Amino acid sequence: MTAETQVRGTGGELLMHQLIAQGVDFAFTNTGSAEAGFFDAFLTVPGVQPILLLNESLVVSAADGYAKSAKKTAFVNVHLAAGTRQGSGQLYNAYFDGTPMVVTSGMRDAGEFGDHNTLGVSSGYSSMSIVQDVTKKRWEVRDPRGVPMATRRAFKEASTMPSGPVYLAYSSNALDSKNIDATIIPSQPLEMAQHPSIDALNQIHDALLNAENPLLVVGPDIQRANAQYDVMELAENYALPVSVGFFDYGSFPTAHTAFIGMVDTLDDSKYDVVCCIGYRPNTRGDPSDDRFSNAFKIGIGHDPDLLGNTFTLDVSIWSNVKHTVAALNALWRPADANLHQISQRKTILKKLGEQRLFQQKQNALSHAYDNPIHPDFLGQRMADTLAPNTMVVSENFRAADHLLPFGYENNDWRLVRAYGGSLGYGVGSAIGAQLGSPDTPLVLSIGDGSVMYSSAGFWTMARYNLPILTIVWNNMNYQTVRTNFASWGGNMKRENKYPETFLGDPAIDFVLLGKSQGIEGQHVRDPSELDKALKYGREAQAAGEPYILDIHITNVGDGSDQTWHKSFKLTN
Template sequence: MTPIEALFQILREEGVDRIFGNPGTTELPLIDALAGNPDFEYLLALQELSAVSMADGYARATRRPSFVNLHVAAGVANGLIGLLNASRSRTPMVVTAGQQDRRHRLQDPMLSGDLVGLASAAVKHAYEVQHAYDLPTALRRAFALATQPPTGPVFLSIPMDLLAEQTSVQVPGRSTVAPFAAAEVADATEILKNARNPVIVAGDGVGRDDAVDELVAVAEALDAHVYHQPMNDGVNFPGNHPLFAGPLTPTNAAIRAALSPYDVVLIVGCHAFMPHHYTPGSPIPDGATVVQLDTDAAEIGRNFAVRAGLVGGLAPSLAAIAELLPSSQPKPHKAQAAIEVAKADAPIDPLTAVRAIVAALPKDVVVVEEAITAGVHLRQVLRQDRPRSYVHTIGGGLGWGVGAAIGTKLGAPDRPVVAVLGDGCTMFGLQGLWSAARYAVPVTFVVINNGEYRTLKETLDRDKSRSTQLGEYTGLTLGGLDWTTAAAFFGIPSVRVADTDELRAAIRRDGPLLVDVPVTSHRRQ
C-alpha cells in the first residue's frame, strides 16, 4: 500500500475517527486523500491552538489518543500552547505537521523550518520522517509512545511529497500493553497499616487511569482523609465522599500545613505537587513518612524523600494494596447540600455567580473550567463524584477552554457540557467559537466577565513588599467587553445576564450558547 493508505490504516487500527487540524499547502496530500473517505471526519479549526485544544478534550473524553494535523513551522508554533497544556495534563495525542517538499529543502524554501526543534520542548518525542518506508513504523511508534507512561503528545514532521509517493510500504502490527500491579506492595502496605493518622493525595493519574474506585477502597480501609492535588485537572476522588478533604493549595507552605497533622502520606499518580507561587521549604512536613505510587518511575522521590516507592498501574496496584488492608465497611456518602442563591443584580460578585452556575448545572454534566480566579471559587463549591466530570488543564497556556469544551462534547455526546471561562482566557481561544458554530456542538460557554486580569491584581496586593502605589496597575485591565458581540460574529447564540435568576435560566438552556456574566472587578483593600 502507499504511504497515505498506510497512514489511514494505522489511524483506523488506533481508534482514530476524527482528525483535528488547520490545513495549508503542505497538508494538501492528506486533505485530498480525505475527500470522500467515510472513516474520518475532519474537524476544521481557524487557529492551531483551537485544533490542539479540541483534540485534548476529545482524547480525555474518549480515553484514547487523538490525532492532530498542523501546518509547517508557523502552525506548529501556533499549536505550542496547546501542546504544552497537553504535556502538563498528560493527554495522549499524535500530532503531525506537513514539512516542505524534500526536493528543494536545501534551498530554504518559504514555509520550511525546523519543525522538530520547535516541537521538541512541548512534546514527549519529536521526529521527522525522511523515507516513505519509515512512515508506518514511525506512526505506530508515535501512538505507542503517546499512551505509555507518562502519557502525552508525540510529534511527527512529514514532508508533503512523502505522503504523495506511490511507493509500496508495509504496516507493522499493533501491540497491546496492559497495566500491571507494582511489585513489593506488601512493604508499602505495612507502612500504611501501622500509620497512626494516614492521609492520601490523589493526583490526576487516578482519574486519568480509571483508578478512582480502587483509591476509594484504600481510603476507606485506612479511614484516611483524601486531598486532591493542587489545581487538579479532573475528578480523582468523589467530591461528596465523607473522607474527601478538598484540593490542596498550590504552595509548598500551604501543602505542608495541610499535611502536618498526618504521620504517613500516600501520594498516588501525582506529578510532584506543582506549586504555583514560591514559598520556602518542602511540601512534606518534617517527620512524615511518604509512600508514593505512580506509573512513571521518574516521579518516585523526584522532589522529596520516600520510604516506599511503587511503580505500576494505579488501579491494579491500589487493588492489591486494598486486599492486604483489613476489611472495612464502606462509609456512606454524604449528599451535597442544596446551594441557596439569592437574587443578585449585575455586576455579580464572582462567588455568587459561581454558586448560581453550580446550582443550575444539569444532571451528569461535564464542567470544563478555564477561569483563573473564578475557578478557585468553583472548586470551593462544585462537588462531583463521577470521573471525567471536571476537565481542567494545569498547563497554564491560556485559550485552551473553548476548544477543550468542544472536543469534550464531541467525545462524550450523551453528556451535557458547560464551560466556565475567564474573559482573558476566552480572548486567547476565541476562534474556537467558529468550530462550535460550524459543527453545531451544543456546549454552553459561560464567560465570567470582569474586564481584567484579576488574579494578577490579587497577587500584587498579597505581596506587601511591592512598591506599586495604591490603585495603580499596569497592563492588567481589559475594560468592558461585550461577549455577545463576539458570539454573534462567530454565529453562536448568546445572552448577557442581568442577575443570578437570568444566569441560572441561561445555564439550563440548550447550546451552543454563550452566556456573558458581568461580575464585580477587583478593588484594592
C-alpha cells in the same frame, strides 16, 4: 495475532489507512498546503472526520480535550514548522499533563537546496528541534514506505505509560509519492506490570493502618486508569482525608466527607503518613517543594519523573495505579475497621466533612443578592440548575469549581482542564471534549480573559453544531494576575493600582462575539436573572444548540474595587 492489511496508495493514503487501523475518528487540524497529500486522502480513504479549527492553538487544545474526554489517543495535523510553533503553548499543557496525542505536520527541506524557506525550520535545525521540550518523542519521515511504521510507533509511544504527546514531521515526498505498497498493522500501548512486590504493599498497608494523622493525595492518573472507585474504597477503608492537586477537583468527589481540598492550601508539616496516588506535583520553584518533611511518604503513579523528583519517597511504585490500589484494597480485612484509630478517624472525617459542606453552601447563599453576581453564588446555582452528568471544561482559576458536584457516580459531574496553565485552552478543549463524549451535556466554564485567547473556536462550535453551553465569568479583569500582584506587594499593593489587569475600556461583549460566529447567547447582570438564564442555556443545550451566557460577576480579593489602567490614546 494482530490483523494485517495490505494497501497501495500515496503516502497520504497510507497515513490515512494507519489512522483508521488505530481507531482514529477525528483529525484535529488547521489546513495547510504543504500537507496536500494528507488532505487529498480524505477523498479516497473514508473513515476519519477532519475537524477544522482556525488556529493551531485551538487545534492542539481540542485534541487534548478529546483525549481526556474519550480516553483515546488524539490525532493532530498542523502546518509545517511555523504552525507547530503556533500550537506550542497548548502542546506545553498536553506535555505537562501527559496527554496521549500524536501531533503531525508537513516538513520542507532546509538544506539540500535553499535553507531559508517560508514556514519551515531555520537553517541548521530540524523540525524535531522545535518541540523537543514539549513532546515525549519525535521523528521525521522522508521515505513514503516508512509512513505506516512511523505512525504506528507514534501511537504506541503516545499511549504507553507515562503517556504524552509525540511528534511526526512528514516530508512532501513522503506524503505525495504514489503507488506505494505497505502493510497496515495497528499498534497497542505496552502493558505495565500489574502487581507490585508484596513487601511494598505491606509497608503501605501498615503505614496507612497505623498512622495517627495520614493524608491521601490523588491526581489525574486516577481517572486515566479508571481507578476512581478503587481509590474511593481505599480512602473509606482506611479513613483517609483526601486532598487533590492544583485545581484538580475532578480526581475525588467534592461532596465526599473525606475530601479536604487542594493540597497546596494545607499545612503539610502536620501529617505523619502521606500517600500520593496519581498525583502530578505542581512545584513552586523554591525550597517548599521539599514537602511533607515530617511524614513517611508513599508515591504511586504512572510517570517515574514525577515520583521522588522533588520530595523524597520512602516507598515508591511506578505502575498502573488501578492495579496497585486494587492490590492494596485486597490487604484490607473487615476486622481492621474496628481498630481504634480507624473508627476515630472515620468519626472525625464525617463530622468535619459535613460541617465543610454546610458552611460552603451557606457561604454561597449568603451572596444571593450581591450585584454584580458573586462567583460563589454562580457556582452554587450552576450546581443546582444544570444537567446531571455534566462534563465541565474549566479554564477559570478564581471561580467556584470547588462548589460543583464532581464525582464518580452516574449523575455526578466530570472535570476536564489543563494543569500546565498556558492560557487559551478552554474553548478548543470544550470542542474536543464534546466530540469525545457526544451524549454528555458539556459546559465550558471560562474566564473573560481566557476567552480572548481562543474565541475563534466559537466558529468551530457553530460549524459542527456542538451543543456546548459556554458560561463566561465576566469581571473585566485578569483577576488571577491582579491577586498575585497584590500578594507580591510593592507599589501596586500600596496604591491599589495593578497595571494592565483591567479589561474594560472598552468592555468586550461576548454575546456579540459569539453571534458573529453563529452562536446565540444572552447577558446576565442581576442575580434575580440567573436561574432563568441557566435553565434557558440548559434547554438550548438539550435541543442540540451551542449557547453563550455572558455572566457579569463581581471581582473578589485585593484590588477588586479598582478599574485603573495606565491610559494612553494614540490620537485625541
